[in-house]
Amino acid sequence: MNIIRRQIRFSGMVQGVGFRYRACHAAEAVGATGWVCNEYDGSVSMEIQGTEEQIDAVIQAIERGRYVCIENMRVRSIPPVEGEYCFRER
Numbered sequence: 001m002n003i004i005r006r007q008i009r010f011s012g013m014v015q016g017v018g019f020r021y022r023a024c025h026a027a028e029a030v031g032a033t034g035w036v037c038n039e040y041d042g043s044v045s046m047e048i049q050g051t052e053e054q055i056d057a058v059i060q061a062i063e064r065g066r067y068v069c070i071e072n073m074r075v076r077s078i079p080p081v082e083g084e085y086c087f088r089e090r
Contacts, residue, residue, distance in 0.1 A: 005034070005049040005080045008059075012071030014044045019068055020089045026061035027087035030054040034081075037090035048087070049080055 010019070015038050023036045023046065032050035039045055048055050063070060 001051055003049060003080050004052060004055070005047060005078050006055055007076045007078050008046045008048065009039075009043055009074040010046070010070050010072070011043045013067065013069035015042055017067035017069075018065055019044055019062060022062050022065050022068070023058060024087055024089055026058040027054075029061075030057045032058055033084040033087050035088050035090050047078070047081075049084060 020036045020038065026032075027034065027048065027050075030050065032048050032054045034046065034048040036044060036046040036048075048058060050058075059073075062068060
């Protein structure tokens, strides 16, 4: 299993629409770890760790949110974090 970590900045209609809640539940469901938080500029930041398939599944689940409208995602690969065991909201 190839574990990777992505730093993602989402912009669009991503705050006040259940984005973080959906991200946490989707990550838990697939076994991904990391965190998600709102930013002052209206965007949402996330660091997520797991397989490529797990990360894709979480993003797809977020996009299915009723009011979520992701207009842009800035994605960067970063080193995995050892010993991380959950996904949380910051």
